[in-house]
Amino acid sequence: xxxxxxxxxxxxxxxxxxxxxxxxxxxxxxxxxxxxxxxxxxxxxxxxxxxxxxxxxxxxxxxxxxxxxxxxxxxxxxxxxxxxxxxxxxxxxxxxxxxxxxxxxxxxxxxxxxxxxxxxxxxxxxxxxxxxxxxxxxxxxxxxxxxxxxxxxxxxxxxxxxxxxxxxxxxxxxxxxxxxxxxxxxxxxxxxxxxxxxxxxxxxxxxxxxxxxxxxxxxxxxxxxxxxxxxxxxxxxxxxxxxxxxxxxxxxxxxxxxxxxxxxxxxxxxxxxxxxxxxxxxxxxxxxxxxxxxxxxxxxxxxxxxxxxxxxxxxxxxxxxxxxxxxxxxxxxxxxxxxxxxxxxxxxxxxxxxxxxxxxxxxxxxxxxxxxxxxxxxxxxxxxxxxxxxxxxxxxxxxxxxxxxxxxxxxxxxxxxxxxxxxxxxxxxxxxxxxxxxxxxxxxxxxxxxxxxxxxxxxxxxxxxxxxxxxxxxxxxxxxxxxxxxxxxxxxxxxxxxxxxxxxxxxxxxxxxxxxxxxxxxxxxxxxxxxxxxxxxxxxxxxxxxxxxxxxxxxxxxxxxxxxxxxxxxxxxxxxxxxxxxxxxxxxxxxxxxxxxxxxxxxxxxxxxxxxxxxxxxxxxxxxxxxxxxxxxxxxxxxxxxxxxxxxxxxxxxxxxxxxxxxxxxxxxxxxxxxxxxxxxxxxxxxxxxxxxxxxxxxxxxxxxxxxxxxxxxxxxxxxxxxxxxxx
Numbered sequence: 271x272x273x274x275x276x277x278x279x280x281x282x283x284x285x286x287x288x289x290x291x292x293x294x295x296x297x298x299x300x301x302x303x304x305x306x307x308x309x310x311x312x313x314x315x316x317x318x319x320x321x322x323x324x325x326x327x328x329x330x331x332x333x334x335x336x337x338x339x340x341x342x343x344x345x346x347x348x349x350x351x352x353x354x355x356x357x358x359x360x361x362x363x364x365x366x367x368x369x370x371x372x373x374x375x376x377x378x379x380x381x382x383x384x385x386x387x388x389x390x391x392x393x394x395x396x397x398x399x400x401x402x403x404x405x406x407x408x409x410x411x412x413x414x415x416x417x418x419x420x421x422x423x424x425x426x427x428x429x430x431x432x433x434x435x436x437x438x439x440x441x442x443x444x445x446x447x448x449x450x451x452x453x454x455x456x457x458x459x460x461x462x463x464x465x466x467x468x469x470x471x472x473x474x475x476x477x478x479x480x481x482x483x484x485x486x487x488x489x490x491x492x493x494x495x496x497x498x499x500x501x502x503x504x505x506x507x508x509x510x511x512x513x514x515x516x517x518x519x520x521x522x523x524x525x526x527x528x529x530x531x532x533x534x535x536x537x538x539x540x541x542x543x544x545x546x547x548x549x550x551x552x553x554x555x556x557x558x559x560x561x562x563x564x565x566x567x568x569x570x571x572x573x574x575x576x577x578x579x580x581x582x583x584x585x586x587x588x589x590x591x592x593x594x595x596x597x598x599x600x601x602x603x604x605x606x607x608x609x610x611x612x613x614x615x616x617x618x619x620x621x622x623x624x625x626x627x628x629x630x631x632x633x634x635x636x637x638x639x640x641x642x643x644x645x646x647x648x649x650x651x652x653x654x655x656x657x658x659x660x661x662x663x664x665x666x667x668x669x670x671x672x673x674x675x676x677x678x679x680x681x682x683x684x685x686x687x688x689x690x691x692x693x694x695x696x697x698x699x700x701x702x703x704x705x706x707x708x709x710x711x712x713x714x715x716x717x718x719x720x721x722x723x724x725x726x727x728x729x730x731x732x733x734x735x736x737x738x739x740x741x742x743x744x745x746x747x748x749x750x751x752x753x754x755x756x757x758x759x760x761x762x763x764x765x766x767x768x769x770x771x772x773x774x775x776x777x778x779x780x781x782x783x784x785x786x787x788x789x790x791x792x793x794x795x796x797x798x799x800x801x802x803x804x805x806x807x808x809x810x811x812x813x814x815x816x817x818x819x820x821x822x823x824x825x826x827x828x829x830x831x832x833x834x835x836x837x838x839x840x841x842x843x844x845x846x847x848x849x850x851x852x853x854x855x856x857x858x859x860x861x862x863x864x865x866x867x868x869x870x871x872x873x874x875x876x877x878x879x880x881x882x883x884x885x886x887x888x889x890x891x892x893x894x895x896x897x898x899x900x901x902x903x904x905x906x907x908x909x910x911x912x913x914x915x916x917x918x919x920x921x922x923x924x925x926x927x928x929x930x931x932x933x934x935x936x937x938x939x940x941x942x943x944x945x946x947x948x949x950x951x952x953x954x955x956x957x958x959x960x961x962x963x964x965x966x967x968x969x970x971x972x973x974x975x976x977x978x979x980x981x982x983x984x985x986x987x988x989x990x991x992x993x994x995x996x997x998x
Contacts, residue, residue: 312673313682313735314749315405316795316810316845318343322398322427327901327910327940334448334471335389336400336424342897344810344845344861345404346420347916349968351516353476353958353989354446356390356483359968362404362420363812364841364867364891371416373423375505377581378414378629379561379606382756388424391509391559393469393487395438395450398425404845405795405812406733406751409669409684413610413627416755418791418816426505429463429493430454440993446473448993457495464492476986478534479550480514501567508560515553515591518970518981521927527964531984535592539646547592547645557587557602573616580609596651599641601708604632608665619675629665633657633693639708650705656715660694661724678739682749686731690756690788694724722783729754729788743802748795755789758820758835787835791816807848814841819869836874839888841867855903862896869923883923890968892917892931912936921969921980929982932965934958954993962988 318340320328325339335355341348347361359366372380372388380388403411403421412421433456440448452467471485486509493503516534523530535550546552563581570576583606591598608629615622632638638659642651669686698715706714733751740746792815799808819837843865851857869883887893894917902909914934921927938956945951963985970980 312408313680313737313747314408314684314733314751315403315735315793316345316797316812317401317403319399319401325394325397325400327908328899328912328938334394336394336397337389337422340400340402340422341914342859342861342899342912343402344808344847345812345863345865346402347863347892347895350986351967351983352482353442353444353986354471354473354483356471356485356511356513358387358389360419360422361891362402362422363814363843363863364865364888365419366890371414371419371421373411373414373421375426375563375565375579376411376413376423377563377579377610378608379563379581379583382415382634389422390483390485390511391487391507391561392424392426393450393467393489395436395452395469396427396467396489396491398427400424405793405810405814406735406749407753408682408751409671409686409731409733410612410623410625412686412731412753413629413665413667416753416789418753418755418789426491426503427465428503429465429491430456431463431496432456435998436995438993438995440991442473442991443989444474444476446989446991447471457497460495460497462492463495464490466490475514475516475534476989477532477984478514478517479537480535480554482513482516484512486510499569502565504562504564506560506562508558510558512556513554514550515555516983517548517553518983519966521921521980521982524929524966524969524982527966527984531964531987541646543595543644543646545645547595547597549592549645552590552592552597552645552648555587555589557585557589559586560584575614577612577614578609579612580607582607592645595645596642597645597648598654599643600634601639601641602634603708604634606631621673623671625669627665627667627669630662632662633659633695638695639711641705653700653703653711656698656700656703656708656711658696658698658712658715660696661691662693664691665689680737682733682735682737684733684751688727688729688731688754690727690729692725692727692757692786695722697721720779722779725757725784725786727757727788729790744798744800747797747799750792750794753791753793755820757786757788757818782834785834785836787818789816789818789820789835804851805848806850808846810845812841812843812845816840837869837883838871839867839869841865843867857901858898859900860896860898862894864894865891866893867891873923881923886923886925887920889921889923890919890929892919907939907941910936910938910940929966929969932963932985933961934963934965934985935960948998950997952993952995952997954991954995956991957988958991959986959988 320339325336328339328342335358337348337358337360338355340346345363349359351357374388374392401423407417407421434454436452438450448469448471450469452465454465455463457463467489469487471483472481473483475482488508489506491503491505494501519530519533523533535553536545536548537550539546539549561581561583563579565577565579567575567577586603588602589600606629608627610625610627612623612625638657640654642654643649644651665688667686667688669684671684674681697719699717699719703711703714731752731754733749735747735749737745737747794813795810797808797810800806816839818835819839820835843863845863847861849857849859866887868885868887872880872882872884874880895915897912897914899910899912912935916932918931919929921929936958937960938954940952940954943951965985967983967985969982
């Protein structure tokens with residue numbers, strides 16, 4: 271029986287690990303690597319880990335994004351906006367990924383702004399595991415722009431201790447092709463082991479003209495060997511991704527998908543600027559991402575160690591988007607760098623960890639430089655905005671965690687204190703500035719339109735959890751923790767539009783900017799889990815109280831839309847998941863989530879009027895969603911059917927408009943052929959959206975929509991994939 275890392279398995283392993291750490295201080299290095307992974311299980315919040323084998327089985331031939339595998343976890347709502355998983359959004363317990371909530375090796379490499387996320391920056395074949403944290407987030411996790419929407423963390427596939435190689439070719443609908451290779455050196459002179467990998471991925475859009483994606487990826491990794499006491503790792507990734515955007519539908523069009531589901535951007539230029547802003551090649555993105563990250567762990571004694579994990583990332587590129595008679599040319603070139611320093615001490619049946627996280631990064635969020643180009647000719651029209659960033663975003667957070675075992679009970683506690691600062695932004699009058707670089711434009715500006723000062727915030731983030739094992743097969747767990755999201759920094763971009771449309775109102779602008787606050791939530795979980803023989807089950811009751819809810823706010827008095835942190839909300843619900851081995855070769859699994867996530871207050875506008883929101887479910891958050899899957903083995907073939915259900919979602923906060931529920935069915939088949947003891951071939955076939963369901967995947971919803979005039983994204987149609995991989 272293949273076992274996934276359920277909460278029970280993880281916590282049971284954690285208990286065993288505590289015993290080993292307390293009673294066996296001297297163990298082999300290879301064993302330490304395995305135990306360290308399971309020791310990360312905690313009584314804080316709810317966590318599930320999907321390993322590489324399960325990602326491969328569930329994702330099968332269209333193996334591009336890890337999010338398909340974690341989409342089977344209760345409380346996790348994954349939406350794919352293309353057939354290939356290269357454009358996704360994720361919601362965890364109804365909370366969207368406005369501020370990402372993604373890490374790689376626990377490090378927050380990607381921030382807000384355009385460009386691909388971590389899930390598209392890393393080849394999924396290089397991912398060892400994906401973990402999902404829900405509810406309270408551990409103090410030594412949740413770094414980055416926000417943890418309120420849960421955390422998704424990917425672990426890199428470490429360099430192998432033995433020489434190995436993998437070649438893979440995948441083909442599919444819409445001229446999809448992916449070529450991938452990886453070579454691992456094995457241990458070299460007992461000094462190091464390393465890998466190199468690369469991939470080329472291309473596909474046409476499933477509707478309209480253009481490619482999405484067109485992607486090149488290169489990665490390397492190096493690590494210490496089992497002969498070295500000091501553990502070290504370093505990884506580097508280069509990702510070059512181009513893609514044409516999909517055109518969304520209006521609300522009226524979304525209600526008639528039989529007619530409008532294939533509607534997309536124009537395929538020919540007409541010479542009319544107002545029409546050509548909807549030409550497909552005027553709506554595209556091109557970004558290059560470079561990142562390097564590492565880990566150095568130095569044992570000070572059998573019970574003490576210090577770990578340092580630095581990281582750096584650069585995003586560079588542009589995005590085009592049609593607007594009126596123009597094309598907005600959004601220029602991006604920004605760096606992110608930081609590091610996490612930790613000290614750990616093990617004593618008796620306990621472990622304590624003290625650490626510090628620091629990060630600096632440059633905007634976007636809001637954009638600093640955008641040009642307008644004529645949609646027909648792409649000639650320069652003017653600068654839409656020129657903004658000087660006087661300071662960077664900064665994050666500074668000391669943290670402390672403590673774990674203690676008392677018989678059959680494990681207690682976890684943590685504390686993180688976060689200081690964050692927004693950059694000072696100066697918006698300049700763009701008149702007379704030509705088609706020059708951003709740096710040259712800054713040197714030519716003179717008149718200041720307005721200045722938004724730097725704001726400093728402090729957030730206190732405690733957590734506490736207790737797990738008690740009732741017997742060898744079951745446990746109960748209770749936890750509390752506070753999470754955060756950064757303020758709605760997109761407000762700065764909104765204010766630039768506000769300034770252009772309405773004029774200068776310095777007092778109102780400064781008040782609205784000063785009213786921005788980090789979103790905070792207090793989260794409570796109560797879990798019961800049981801696992802014995804053929805059957806496993808888990809149930810979690812959860813509650814979250816959220817203040818300073820961020821979103822796009824329509825002010826009926828100003829007749830203007832801007833981002834703000836003005837609302838309060840709460841969510842409560844139930845997550846159920848389980849598995850049953852009905853036959854020796856048949857494993858059935860399922861998960862269901864009920865989530866009441868609603869406003870607890872009406873929303874006040876800048877002039878004192880109110881939008882009636884109290885008690886209403888937040889937009890784009892289904893009250894109920896579920897999935898059912900099976901893994902059936904026959905004559906060496908593995909069949910994996912998956913059925914997903916997403917309930918009705920409201921478009922606006924006043925519940926006047928809605929998007930219908932839908933079912934999706936996926937099917938994959940795979941078989942491994944052993945050529946000899948060292949060589950294997952794996953053949954995989956997959957079909958996503960098997961029944962070719964027409965549906966709306968997501969829409970341009972913020973938490974505070976009041977109108978239906980937003981963009982509705984059509985979900986991907988039936989798509990077929992096939993892949994063949996060779997491993998040595």
